[in-house]
Each structure stands twice: as structure tokens, then as C-alpha cells.
Amino acid sequence: MILFEVVLSGVLVGGMYGLIALGLNLQYGIARMMNLAYGEALMGGAYTAFWFFMLWRIDPLASMLFSVPVAFCGNWLIYRYLLSPLIRRAANQEILEADTILVTFGLLFVFQGLALVQWGGEYRGYTYLAVPIDLLGATVALNRLMAFVAAVVLALALYWLLRSTRLGGALRAIAIDPVAAQLVAVDVPRLSALAFAAGGAIMAAAGTLVSMFLSFNASIGIVYTLKALIVVIMGGVGRMLGCLMAGLLLGLAEALGAYLVDPGLTLAINFALFLLVLLVRPQGLFSRG
Amino acid sequence: MTAGPLLAIQGLSKSFGGLQAVRDFDLDVPERSIVGLIGPNGSGKTTVLNLVTGEIAADGGSVRLDGREILGRPAFRVCRARIARTFQLVRVLPGMTTRENVLIGRLFGSAPATPEHARKEIDALLDRVGLSDLADQTGAQLTYIDQKRVELARALATQPRLLLLDEWLAGLNPRELQIGIELIRRIRDEGMTIVMIEHVMEAIRALCDHVVVMSAGGLIAAGAPDSVLNDPEVARVYLGDDDA
């Protein structure tokens, strides 16, 4: 029984990893921007949920109606006015990558600094649906379960959009080969901006969900940026289903490793898995090519 | 507008750093014709194509399609103006199936369609280029020749008036070459205007109405295939610089 609960715990956490990786994949896999300030959208979503809940007792899920559009617009503006000028300036892909990393690293400090000035450095958290739920005999917290369900619904919706719609086809084409895509009349700059903005919006949603069961502070963003990066590299850049799978796998590996080996080794297991993937399948676990 | 050429290039120039890749290049392509663009490697042929499609920005000159200036437009707008191309090194989207590859062209081309609407057309198109059996294979699984077909089908799916082929016939065996030549001829007969970069002289002779020869970024000869290919200057440029 306890093993089942461990697996369940891993799956619940893994769903969240999958969601944040999906957003990063939109930014890095499609818009081709390595955004180190990616996690700051999560921080923003979490603070929004926190303040809406504390000040006005607004349901965290409802706060997404505010934070997600704001993150979408904010990320769109960043792409449009900070990052896409770099594309024009950069002589090649390597220079562009270096430039974007520098710019977004700066952004990370700006956002984190703003949050620090505005809300101070202390940890924040609120209690929302922290009630036990019986799931096939195992006890789980309702807030975690809801966050997982929301993450999976979001992820599947995104996956369907990419697989089965005209827009999704274009986004996938950009992910694979932006040059070829523009020569079949795909408006690459506009759709890249859209993908980048959508990635940020997803991260804000993830922030809301995470804040329902974890405490956070102004420096939380980078933690999730790194986690997302690991999952994206494991799942394959540009591969959406791969990311979801890799996220679940990572969550499971962490939970099982903690239970079967030692909880202190979770991080080590995390990186061992990551290194193994890099060595055996550098193109990503779920990459066909 | 039917009086003038479909594509009119004038004074087109592009340099990369100190290298003048294309200098003051002129070309007229009449509607429903096939124009061959030949010359040794590095003579600027592919650069001309890249400039026309908007992949790279020109330094100067003019490119008109049906009298309308298209130079300076982003690539996707050039495509929507009904110019399509294939690549010297094939650029099939490896993670997508043959059908999806071609569908992308149909969905976003000059006359965007809904997915349901487009699917039927795509099947007909795949049949036309001989890919029906491979419709559900991914790009990465296809042979080189079939990838070339996918690229051609994807270009055609955008419903172009002008098709730019960059060494589309290179690397084919003699039997495949005959099929390829036949395919291009049929496409032209259906009303397409084509500019093709090609090293296979057999194909140039068989298909082209007009041939232009480039060397070091400039035009050195132009005319009917037979006369141009027998030009001693052209032979010297080819044999002197490159084995082609």
C-alpha cells in the first residue's frame, strides 16, 4: 500500500513538472529563446494567487483569470521588444543564444528584485483545500490532486492544439525547421511571439497551482526554470508529449528513489537520470529523429 | 499585366562581408516558361533564390512578381504572393508524416484552407508526385528521393504561380531522372512557371526554354539551351573552376 502511495505522490509531482516543461518547450523549442527568466512568470502567478486569496479571498484558480493574461501579454512584450531585436542583430545562432541568455539573465534579476522590493523576502503560503481525500485507498491532499488535474488538463489541451489544429501544425513546423516553415507561408515571427507568450502564460498558471500546496518567495523562479530545463532536455526539445512523459518519469523517479533508497538522494537521482539520458539518448528520451 | 514577364529581376545585389555574392543581376521569366540557372558552385545561384524568396535581405535591386515589388517582404509573405521553392539540401520536417508535411503548405499557403478541406486535395497531390503509399511515414523514415518528392509536393501545396527548384534532380539515378524530368514538364504544362538551378545538363536541354549562366555573382551568358551550352566561355568557366 505504501508503495502505491509513493507512486501516486510521484505522479502528482510529475504532472506539475510536465506542465512547466511544456511551457519552456514552447519558448525554447518553438520560439527558440532560452529564457532564464522563465520561472519568474511562475513566481508572478504564485504571488497573484497569494495576494488575491489573502486580501480578497478570491479562489486561487479564479486568480488565473488575471495572472495568465498578464503573463501572456508580458511575455509577448518581452519577446517583441527585447528578444526579437536580438535576432536581427545576431550574426548566427550561437551569438543569438548567448545574447538571449544574457538578456534574460538580467531580466531574472529585474523581476526578482521587483518582487523583493514590493513584497519582501519572506516565505509566503496560504492554506487552500488542505484536506485529505481518499484515492483508491491512499490519502492525498485535495489541493495537490486539483493542481495535478488542472496541470494535466492544461497539458492535454495544449497537446491537442498542437496536434490537431492549423495553428498547431504551424507551431510544430517552426519547432522543426523555421526556415522551411516560413517558405510554406508560416508567419514565423508572429507565431514565435505567440508561442513565447503562451509559454509564459502556462508558467503563470503553474505558479498558481504550485502556490496551492507549496510556500514560495521571491527567488522561487530559477528553481523551476532549472527543473523545466532538465525535463525538456530529457523529453526532447520541441517534443510536447515527450516532455509530459519525462516530467512524470522524473516525479516517479524522485518519489521511488526517496522511498526505496534514501530521501536525501532525490537530487542525486534526479541528476543521474538526467546524465543517463544525455549519454544514452542526447536527442531526448522521446525523440524519434 | 499579362504582357510583361511573370518574374522580373533587376540590378539585384548582395554581398556577404567583402564577398560580392550577387552583383547587378537581371532576369526576366515569362509566364509558363522554364528558365534554367546554371553556373559553377559558389557562383551565386542559390543566393539569387534566397533573395527572391526573402530568406535573406538584398543590398539593392528590384524583384517584381507580375509587376508588384516583392523585395523586402518577409519570406512568409513572399510565399503568400505565390512563390514556392525546394532546397538543395532537402528540408523535410522530420518529425511529421509525409501528409502532414504537405498539409502545412496547403494550410498556410497563398489560399489558406481549413484542415478538413485541405485533406482531400493533399491526397490528390500526393498521388500526383507518386507518394500515396508513403503518406503516413515520417519525414525521417523516407529515402532521399522521396524526401525530394515531399518537398516538391509541399511547395506545390502552397499553390504557387512561380516554382523555384534548387537542384531538385541532383542525385537521381537515370531511371528516376527520366521520371523527374517528366514530372516537371507536366507541372509546367499545367500552367506553372519554373526557375530551376541545375547541374544535370540532360535535364536543362530537355526542359528549359531559356538558360542563364552565372559566374562569381554576375551573369555571363544567356539564351537558348543549345547555344549557351556550346558557348566556349561557358565551358571555360565550368571546367576551369569546378567539375560541376
Added chain:
Amino acid sequence: MQRRTVLKGGASLIGAGSLPTIARAQAPKSIRIGYAVALSGPYAPGAQSTTWSQYKLWAKDVNDAGGIMLKKYGAKVPVELIDYDDRSQIEEAIRLVERLILNDKVDLVLAPWGTATNLATAPVFNKYEYPVIHFTASADRVAQLGPRWPYSFWALVQPKPATAPLATMVKKLTTEGKIKGRVAIMHVADQLGVEMAAAMQEACKKEGVEIVYFKSYPLGASDLSPQIREMMALNPDAFFAFSYPSDTFMVTEQSHVLGFSPPIYYTGVGTPFPAYAAKFGAKKNGVLIYGAVDSTAPGQKEYRERHKAMYNRDVEIGSIGTYATMQILQKAIEQVGEIDRKKIRDAIAGGTFETIADVYSFKGQLHQNAWAVGQWQGDEVVAVYPENKRGAKPLMFPKPKW
């Protein structure tokens, strides 16, 4: 008034074109005090709320009162802060402390934030003989460092004295038949967590207390429910988590959800935070805490009001302790009456200092008798152990069931 007279006298003397020296030395314009703490990077939130904010508040309080009295000049001299951001990088912190001393030539340098940063910069303070009171640093090593680093003082409770009272408490309750004395320990796999857990393990062994669960978890863990379930199966009646803020919050919430509610429940850093109280409300009652301050210490109430006025938020005990180290420094300076770093060092080493947090005295530069364990009692954090200290409140046992 006095100062003006001196100035007037000086002016008239110079005017008369005679004797250029003045009997009493001119007081410095300000006491220049520098520090480097993290204002960006992963340490920034902790450093900002516990350390940086207190330095600023203290400087404001001092200057509002006219400055620090320097007997030698018979004048109050204001303090001037010179601050740098070490960007959460230890090498940067070392470089900046050196820069403050050598380039900016400040009179005093304050401690940075965090155990690692404090340990890494201590040699620089000692090399240039700048007295420093480290607060946000707890490690077994510091007990042995006294003779090597004579200018470094350590004000926070260290792992061994922080955990010894816990083992004694369990032993006592077991002997009294109130609990069975089955102890579960979990700790974050980071320096403080590891040392605290090891010290606790040793203390339990010494007291003959049974440990039924002892495991670590990584920094940044996102789910501790499997570990809690595993412990619940072992049925412990005393639970100790040597944790950091985010895991403190998480393990507490997950214990609520899973119904893990042993009569002794202890969590680490973060437990006394205002955010903890806001999140858990009445459920915090009876939870034991790593460290404490004497809530009855003179001046603490007024301090809390000033803090609230400046930052519009409540204060946690780490901040109170940090502010207390500034009071110690100020008192030592006033005792000496001038900026003489050797004499200030000796004054700190030999004195007993009443502050808003505790009565401090250093033996071997270590505050031996520091507050070790606190407890949420109602809406207040009270000090519980060591129980013989002034201001100590009796332990609330058992913790009410959730």
C-alpha cells in the same frame, strides 16, 4: 551645545593666528559602517528580511537619537552605512569585505548573511582585525574556532546546545510516563540540517532515547508525504524536523492533511515566521521551534512597533536576534568611547549585554547560553529552553491535536 563652544573657540584661536591645535580632538563626522549582504540571487530573500532590514532599521534608530555617543570627543556621532550586494556569491562577499576595509576604509564591517558566507568571510575580518558579531551562522565548527579567529563572535545557538534540551525533554516526559519516547527525525540534506540532526542523534544516544526514524530529504523537495506516511507507520510520539522554510511549511501542511499529530512536534527555520502564523492560524499552537527570543526582554515591544512602521510587516525572531547584535556592537563602542577596533573587540569579549532578544555574554567568543527552543503558545512565540534563563516559559504539553 558643547560642540559648538569648541568650534567657536577653535575658530577664534585660528582667527587670532595663534596655536593651531585644539585641546580636544575633533569628533569624526560619522562612523562609517560597511557590509555586503545578498540583495539578489537565491540568498536575497533571507538576507533581506533577516539581515539587511535590521541594519537599516538600527542605523535609523541610532541616527534618530543623534548618533552613537563617543566619550573621547564628548559628542554623539551619526552612523553612515555603506552597503554592497554580494549577489549570493561567497567569493563576491569575501572580495567586498576586503574592499570595504581597504578601499572604502570603513570604521567597522557588519556580518553577511548565511552560515557559509559568514564562515568564508571570517578570516578576512580577522586578518584585518575588524570585530564582527556573526548571527545567521550555526555550525559545530565555530566552537573550536575561537582562538584562531579572535575578532569573530557567534551569537546564534549552535547545533549541540540547540538539540541537547530536546533530548532531555523527551527523556523527562518518558520517565514521567507521558510519552513512550519514540523519536522520529527528518532533516534537510544541507549543512545546518545535517549538523542539527547529527547533534540530535548524539544527544538522544546520551539520554538513552530511542530513534525510530532518521532520514534526510533534499533541499527543494516538493513532496514529503511518503516520508510522513512512513513515519506514521512507526507510530512516533516526538517528531523533529531540522528543516528550511519551504519544507517547514510543506511538512506542516502535509502532516495536517495526513493526520500526523504527535504530542511533540518540532520544525526548523521558518516556524516562527509571520507567514507561518498567517498560513496555519490556530494549528500552530504548541509547535516547537528552532531558536527563540525572550519575548519579555526590555525594549522588544517598542522595537516591534518601529519595525512595523518601517517595513509594514511583522518581525520574526531571526531579525530580532540580528538587531540585538547591533545593540551589542553599539554598547561596546559606547563603552570604549572611540573607534578603536582592538578595544571594541575586548569590550564585546568581556561584557554582558542586555538586548531586545536575550542577555548576551560571550565565552570563547561564543554565546554559550543562547536560547535553544521556542514554542508557539497561543499567538506568541515564547522561549522554552534553556529553562533556567530569565523569561523562559514552561513547556506546553501535549501539543493540541490537529
